[in-house]
Amino acid sequence: MQNALSLLNNLNPEQLRAVTFPNESALILAGAGSGKTRVLTTRIAWLLATGSVSPHAVLAVTFTNKAAKEMAHRLSTMVSANVKQMWLGTFHGLCCRFLRIHHRDAGLPENFRILDSADQLSVIKRLLKEWNIAESYIAPKALQGFINSHKENGLRANALTAKDEYHRHLIECFAHYDTRCRKEGVLDFAELLLRSYEVLQANEALRQHYQQRFRHILIDEFQDTNKLQYAWIKLLSAGGAAVFAVGDDDQSIYRFRGANVGNMSLLLKDFAICEPIKLEHNYRSHGIILKAANALISHNKNRLGKNLRTDSEDGEKIRFLSAENDYAESHFVIEEIQQLHRNGLNYNEIAVLYRNNAQSRILEQELFAQSIPYRIYGGLRFYERQEIKHALAYLRLAVNPQDNDAFLRIVNVPPRGIGAKTIENIQSYAVEEEISYFQAACQMAVRSPKIAAFINIIKELATQSAVLTLPEIVELAINNSQLIDYYQSQKTDQHERIDNLEELINAANAFRAEESGFMAVENPTPQAVLSVFLSNASLEAGEHQAGNNTDAVQLMTIHAAKGLEFDSVFLTGAEEGIFPSEYALAEKGGEEEERRLMYVAMTRAKKRLYISATLYRLLHGQSFYPVVSRFVEEIPDDFIHALSPIKHKEKERQLNDFIQNNHQNFDGFFIGENIRHEKFGTGVIINAIQKTDGSTNLLINFGSLGIKELNTHFAKDKLSKI
DNA sequence: TAGCCGATAGTTTTT
């Protein structure tokens, strides 16, 4: 008991209340920087140390693999209980584990494969082609979104009713896609959850087993759960388990991906929780930053209500810069960074945040030019790189000859003379005979030495996979596929790609199947280990990035920054159209979601927060004169220190003067004239620049979308007079 | 079959 009590040291009263809450369901409303992860981890440790529950009966769900690993690590230092007996992981990881154990009940092959988003998209493209549906009619991405969002809401094709012809086609494709995935023994991410849920629902014995087993279900980042995940938790906890959900409705920024903040109020109702426990003490940010963030988020209407407070001093005001253009903005950011670093701040205590990845380029150039070490998060992850996917596809096909997707990926990579025509033949033969592409190819290999060569590589790998260790078989796949030779001969990225392939062998060496949480049996065969390694790769986004320990400035999108904190934060591109993004604004509830994103960005900063906007930037090769973000206007003036005198109002006045003095005809248009654009809506022409070819570039103010520069020839049929 | 060129689109992202 001494041990258990020491866990409670240094907790504040509200944290203490949450950690030692009785064995019943609770919702913890945990504000930014309020020690959310600590509370969740300590809660588990407390339950284990006091003997309230055995690790075997604990189910803990996190949002990322990284968070799960961190939690497992922290727990192992806090309690002596065998933490490995717990079910700890992401929703997807846990469902994968569940389906591995109960693959028969789920109607799955033992070595089922998980499709990541890119895999799923290529399956969809392949199928659309096979069904002779033009991609211009049904966009593959649109169908992917259609399928996933419905699955995330627990809906299959047969539960949908067609609203119109196009919708009916989407539903049909959805149904056919699912049929095909079943046949091929593959599951997309959403399917992992939906299938687990359906198995639990349909199989009473199984359901009762798990409902009895789990006594405590704990969920991190609860505001980011979707409908299906909520249903899954509800089903599993129906045997009387206590649900301990931790989240912050103000930091819900994944609605576009199916996250449903409404789950928080739903939980209160469904689990008869009288009142959420609020963690409102912020240990991260200086007073002004926090007050500014509170002021901003108070503009949102649908909140559960919570106000962060801090004991720390007010600190410095938020510095706001209105830069002339995007280069000037980067320049300013980098100069400030150098100054901070000269004053003794480590680079990795500095983050530069932006709304979209495209904004990172100019910053990167400038950082590179000034030889400041930096690290960009986002972009391609390790297991999403083509060279890695290619290498793994060899192994996947060796493990599972039914895997048509793996077959198509590598049948001619590196090029071995099996072109489109041959592949088409294999495909149509396979469809005719109702066999897999690989089997079809095997039968056709008798006549084609090229196909035979490919088949032999795969068969060799299949044979060896029964005897070799994981790193050995991975190495063999890389060697026999001759991928390294292939990348050597390529013009671009050779070194990076070859390095990555070598890194894959390292990853295989470091891989411990029993730690991945997917292993269902005690002494797995080499094939089983390989199979688990492969599915782990799909679920592992890749904390596999290099250069983790060097001192470098951190560049990332605001989304990627969630959960992190930095001494100094630069938020760039605070402009209407970029942040809030025009796409988001077009959606219902989009503005509030963008505001939450702003809230997340601001609350990342401990001591210093810089916000910058530009007066002019190039976007998609077009001139763009943005208006400063509404979110900046929503921060009370008292908290902002404006670094430059340039005001947007001033700029507007100049433009107005110009309009007054000009009545010239520009290629049929007048300054001050109202027009309508196909995409941007209505706007006012505020300036015109004549080109040598007789056309004119019109500066048009589209209101909240900002000012755009359009060419009269280029955009003629998109512009109409009102 | 493979490489090249022109057309086209162009948020946020973990699993």
Place this chain on the structure above:
DNA sequence: CTATCGGCTA
């Protein structure tokens, strides 16, 4: 502007 993709030609 740039990355990606599909179609076309060598």
